[in-house]
Each structure stands twice: as C-alpha cells, then as structure tokens.
Amino acid sequence: MSLLHLLRENWSVRWRPRWEAARNAVTAHESIDGPQAAHFRAMQITAVRRLFPLVILGNVVNTVAIAATFWGHIGTLWLALWSAVVVLGLGVAQVWWGTFLRRSAQGRVTASPRAMRTLTVQVAMYAAIWMVVPVTVFPSADHSGEMLLGTVTVGMLCAGGFILSAHVRAACAYVAIMALGSMLALVMSHYATQVALLSLLVVYAGTIMAMVVASARVYMSRLRAEAETERQTQLIDLLLRDFEEHASDWLWETGVHGQLRHVSARQAQALALRPGSLAQVSFLDLLEARLPADLPEALEAHARLKGCMTQWQAFRDLEMPVMVGGEQRWWSLTAKPLVDERGAPAGWRGVGSDITEARRARDELARLANVDALTGLANRYRFGRELSRLNELGEGQAPNCALLFLDLDNFKNINDSLGHAVGDQLLRCVGDRLRGMVRDGTVLARLGGDEFALLLWTHTDPLAVDTLCRHMLEALGEPYQLQDVRVEVRASIGIALAPRDGSDPESLLKCADLALYAAKAGGRNTYRFFDTAMAENARARVRLQHELGVALAKEQFAVHYQPQYHLLTREVIGFEALVRWQHSERGLIGPGEFIPVAEETGQIVPLGTWVLRQACRDAVHWPAHLRVSVNLSAVQFRSSSVVDVVDMALADSGLPPDRLELEVTESALIEDHEGAQATLMALRSRGIRVALDDFGTGYSSLAYLRRFPMDKLKIDGMFVRSLDSDQDAQAVVTAIIRLAKALRLDTTAEGVETKEQMVMLRALGCDDVQGFLISRPMPAGQVMPYLARSADVLTPA
Structure with missing residues (x-):
C-alpha cells in the first residue's frame, strides 16, 4: 500500500501537471481558453473537413486497388460491402461532421466537447473498419498482394495521422488502431517470426503520434496567437477611435477672468502669432478681433461662445470662423470649466481644431446638393424645397406666385446629331440667357435633360408673365455659336398661376405640366397659360x-x-x-x-x-x-x-x-x-x-x-x-x-x-x-x- 501511495503522490506532484500542460497545449478547454475554446474546437473540425476531398480521393483509389487485386480471391459480396462502407462512410462523415458546428450569437462558429468525443469515436470506428481487410487477407495473400496491402496500410497510417493532426485525439486513436491492426496482420502471417518488422512498425507508429502531437501543438498555438492578435487589434481600434474622438490640434486654457495662460506653440501657430504675445490676452477679445465682418454666422458663434463662458457651461464642437493671416479659417472649439479645491470657478480648459478643409468640403457638398452641376442653376431638389414654401403658408393665406415649365423643342435632334458635348454646351448657354432675364425673387432651375423651371414670387401679374415669356422665346430663339457649329433652338413654355390654378405644389406642378403639353401640341415655340379645359382634356385622354x-x-x-x-x-x-x-x-x-x-x-x-x-x-x-x-x-x-x-x-x-x-x-x-x-x-x-x-x-x-x-x-x-x-x-x-x-x-x-x-x-x-x-x-x-x-x-x- 505504501508503494501505491508513493506512486500516486509522485503522479500528482510530478507527472500530472506535465500531462495536463501537454494536453492543454494540443486541445482547447474552457479553463484555459475561456469562451474561445468552443471556437477553437470548431476550427479543428473545419481544418479536417477542408481536406475531405483529398481524403475521399485517396480512400477511393486505395479501395479500388485492394478490391481489384483481391476480387475473386475472397468473398465477392463481402469485399464489395466493405468497399461501399469505406467509401460511403467518408461522405456520410463529411455531412455528419458539419452538424457538429454551431453558430453563436456573435456569429462565430463553435463546437462542443461532446462533438469532439463523437468525432474521435467515429474516426476510431472507421480505422477499425479499414483494417478488416488487411487483417483478414494479409495472412493468405501472395507476394504482390502483401506488397499492396503493406503499401496502402502504411500510406493510410501516415496520411491519416497528418490529416487528422488538428484533432489530436482522433489522430492518435486512428494511428493506434491502424498500427494495432497492422501488427495483428503481421502476427497472423508468416512474418510472425520477423521481430524486426514488428519493432519497426511500433517505431513508425510512435514517430507518427509524436509528429501528430507536435503538429497539433503548432496548430493550437497558431489559433491562440490569431485570437490574441484579433483581441489586440480590437483593443487598439478602440483606443484609436477614442483618441480620434478626443484628439485636438491644440490646447487652450484661460484663467477665471478669461485671460489665456499656458499658451502652447501649436496654439500660437494657429493664430499666426508668437506665444509670448498671447499671455494674459482675453480669449474672447482675441477671437472677436478676428471675426469676418461680412459673415453673420461669425457673430452668432461668438455670442454663443461668450454666453457659455459667462454662464460657466461646457460646450463641444462649437464652430467659429476666424481671420488668420488674411485668410478665413474655421475652428472647432470644445471646453469645460475648471474649479478649484473649494469648487469655485477657476477658468477654462479646452481644445481647438482647425476644420477649414472639412468645413469647405461640407459647404461644397451642400452647394452641389442644391445646384445643377452642368448649368450652375438650382437643381430639382432645391427647386422642390423652394416650391414647398407654399405648404408653409397658414390656412386661408393665398400664395401669389407663377410657375413656368420650359422645354427645348428640338434638343434631342441636336444632341444626337452633334454629340453630347455640344448638347451640354447648348444647355449652359440656355441657362446663361435665362439667368440674364430673371429678376430678384425668381428661382431658376434645371430639372433635368432640357427641362427648365422658373418660380416667380414677385411680378406674378398675367400680363407681366406674358411679356416675360415672349422675351424669353425671342432670346432663346437667337442662334448659338457652339464650337464650330451654329445652332438654333426653340422652346415651349407652360404657365400656372397661384392661387388661381392651385395653392399647393402638387396642383401647380400638374397645371404647369399640362400647359407645357398644350404648348407643344399647339405647334411648339410658344407658351400657354393653364386653363380648366386642359385638365379636362388630360382626364379625357387618360x-x-x-x-x-x-x-x-x-x-x-x-x-x-x-x-x-x-x-x-x-x-x-x-x-x-x-x-x-x-x-x-x-x-x-x-x-x-x-x-x-x-x-x-x-x-x-x-x-x-x-x-x-x-x-x-x-x-x-x-x-x-x-x-x-x-x-x-x-x-x-x-x-x-x-x-x-x-x-x-x-x-x-x-x-x-x-x-x-x-x-x-x-x-x-x-x-x-x-x-x-x-x-x-x-x-x-x-x-x-x-x-x-x-x-x-x-x-x-x-x-x-x-x-x-x-x-x-x-x-x-x-x-x-x-x-x-x-x-x-x-x-x-x-x-x-x-x-x-x-x-x-x-x-x-x-x-x-x-x-x-x-x-x-x-x-x-x-x-x-x-x-x-x-x-x-x-x-x-x-x-x-x-x-x-x-x-x-x-x-x-
């Protein structure tokens, strides 16, 4: 009993920790890998499944070779049944192994410990089935048959071990069963007296298992390294995002009365001044002296900044235009008030960023969203927003405006015959002529193609609109010199008046469109005011x-x-x-x-x-x-x-x-x-x-x-x-x-x-x-x- 107790103590103290360390190096476990263990097991299964096409091909070749060699020498039905089980078993295993994989709530593929045990049992059973023929046939086979079985068995032993190396338990079970089957076949044959062969087989099996363990250790190390790299990457991204959100071009700080202190070189550089000249200068007065005089937004921003600092309210991303070196720049200011040990106000500390380029890009995007890129006129979106002002008027208020739709009569022929470059140039020239004829209070837009629209908020008397349309047709009818081509174009105009023809955008648009249709039907190069007969004709047409x-x-x-x-x-x-x-x-x-x-x-x-x-x-x-x-x-x-x-x-x-x-x-x-x-x-x-x-x-x-x-x-x-x-x-x-x-x-x-x-x-x-x-x-x-x-x-x- 004392000897047994000594062995157990020796195992617990010396060998068990080593065994657990070796096991954990090749297998995933929650105690070591935490939540990642389930994903590692799934990756082990996936690594083996990825090689299944090659496994199936190799097994089919080996099975066919054995069946062809021993066909007629042993039971035909038995051999055919074995071949079918070996080949079809792999196909079933590939599909079955896919059921072991699960998708977690985070979208990661996982597998349970039970799945790994089930997979090990399946591999062991498959190895046992494979060894049925070598064990039963090898003792009675001739020399060529022995060579074939020996070659196939050794090849299956080595290849299977390496293919399954990602799953060390399954690989070791496979190698052990294949080695035991091979030994049994040798013992039952006339090679039973060849101790050297059995010894070599044991050495080969042991070597393969050692290489399987080494390969599995490398594979698990790589999985854990990749997981750690991913974790570090996520952490770095989080830190970088946090840094970018709170980063600034320069720091600024004031005392309780608003005078700058601790002026940094970057702050002075942003103001194009020397750091020494900024000491004890009022921050609000400094900015006020640099506000653009012709920009109302600048006064509003300065008033907001002054209000926040006067009331000791923190502010964030307050955008303010300033003149620096004769150039208008845009700053973004963020700050919070400082307090002393008694909780009393002690000044301000904040960050300032030069956002000039971002502001210009934003303003350009806003401009492009409202301006037609070809002609520089208002686009459909801008025109629609302007027309929607009709809906903003209170109930009972009669809006007074005129809506004109203008369409070029033969633009398509010009565009098709002379090319799109000439067509675009013509549209720009038409836009320029129309722009030169409109007055203040008129929205001129290009709606698309050769369609233009005018919205008149003033001078909406029918006689004035009639005169304007005649002048526009005369002006547009004058020839255009485009590159080396002289072009003539005519236009048709449809007119709707509010509130006579409608008091909402939808009604006016419909009426102007019907009037334009009537102008085109009336011979083109003319204009038409909407009347109720047009609506009735349209309804009759529909x-x-x-x-x-x-x-x-x-x-x-x-x-x-x-x-x-x-x-x-x-x-x-x-x-x-x-x-x-x-x-x-x-x-x-x-x-x-x-x-x-x-x-x-x-x-x-x-x-x-x-x-x-x-x-x-x-x-x-x-x-x-x-x-x-x-x-x-x-x-x-x-x-x-x-x-x-x-x-x-x-x-x-x-x-x-x-x-x-x-x-x-x-x-x-x-x-x-x-x-x-x-x-x-x-x-x-x-x-x-x-x-x-x-x-x-x-x-x-x-x-x-x-x-x-x-x-x-x-x-x-x-x-x-x-x-x-x-x-x-x-x-x-x-x-x-x-x-x-x-x-x-x-x-x-x-x-x-x-x-x-x-x-x-x-x-x-x-x-x-x-x-x-x-x-x-x-x-x-x-x-x-x-x-x-x-x-x-x-x-x-």
Missing part, C-alpha cells in the same frame, strides 16, 4: 387610354376598306385598310381620335397587329388581282418582330405575299437607317409591296428614296385637295409624280374628292387615286357588292 386597353382586350374594332382606282385601266386595283373603333357608348370612332393615344402608350403595336391579321383574312376572299394596303406605324415598324408578325398574318390567312402592300411613313425610317433598310429588304424579298405614305409632308429626302427599297409613293391629300385651286400644290404634285417615274415607282394620290382633281391627276401621269370621289371607306361585307357595281359608278371623265 380615360380614352383606359378604354382603348379594354377595347383591345375585347377586340372592339372594325376594319373598313377604301378602294384604290387605277387611272389608266379605270379599274379597282385594291383597298386600303382603315381601322375604326366600335365604342360601346359613343359608336364608331375614327382613327384620328385614338391612334395618337395608341402611339404614345405603345398600344399601337397590338392594335396594328390585329388590323394586319384582320385585313389579310378579309382580303383572301376578294378576287385574286386585288391588293390590300395596311398602314404600319413608326412604333410598329421599328419593332424587332414586325417581319415575324407579317409572316404569321400571311400564313394564318393564306393570303399570297404579292397581294399585301404595307404603307410606312418617313418618321419610321429616319431614326434607325440600318434597321429600317434591313426590315424593308426582308419584306420585299417575300414579295410584299412597300409604299411611302404621306410623301411631301415630311422630310421628303431623296436620300431615303435612293437608300430604301420602295414600290410606291402616296401623295398626301393636303396637296390633292388644293390641286385645282393652288398652283404651288400643282407644282408639288407634278414634281412628286415626275420623281416617282424617274425612280420607277408607282404613285397614288389620296383625298380625291372631285372629278376635276381626278382629270388633272390623270393628265399629270398619276397611276392610282383614292378618295371620297371613288368611295368612302366601307365595311368588309360591302366590298364584294361594291366591286359588282363599281363599273357603273366610276365613269371616265
């Missing part, structure tokens, strides 16, 4: 847009057809498809009322598709020599799917392509030349005819006729109706017909209403005509009866 959407969904439209008459053969050669809206309340509505709305909202695309399909379905029942002409809007023509839509309409109806004629306007061609040319060539390659509609009213450029493939020019009815009374109209029509003949194009005159007009067109060489003289547009059901009697109705002149 209502029409909604009803148009419903009509599209219910297909409440009909296609009427106007015949086209060939002057030479005196026969009907086709019909133009014209859409009508069968309104549920208003009856039949002409296209002039709803087509513009459909084009603005994009509804023209589905509407045009429906008209095209319906026209093709109707035309397929006409005689085979008759064509149908369908108008394509500019929006519809520029759609990427227009060719597919036409193909589908022809395919669904069965109408031959050569019986379809599509009419496009010049506006559909001018914006995307390449795309328009490709679309026209694709249509004409299918045999579809293309006509240029309303020729003579747009750009009428010969370049379009040369560049774009056409079959026909349609002469606008505006010229045809004046043909027998206006020589200029005759000249235009004559020129168009001659031009078309020179380019081998057909011509169709629209709007023929008298026989005299038809006689003159025939004499001028026009090919086709259409108009009320021939027939008004008719429903599809009347086309065939009309054709039956057309020979009797149309007589030669």
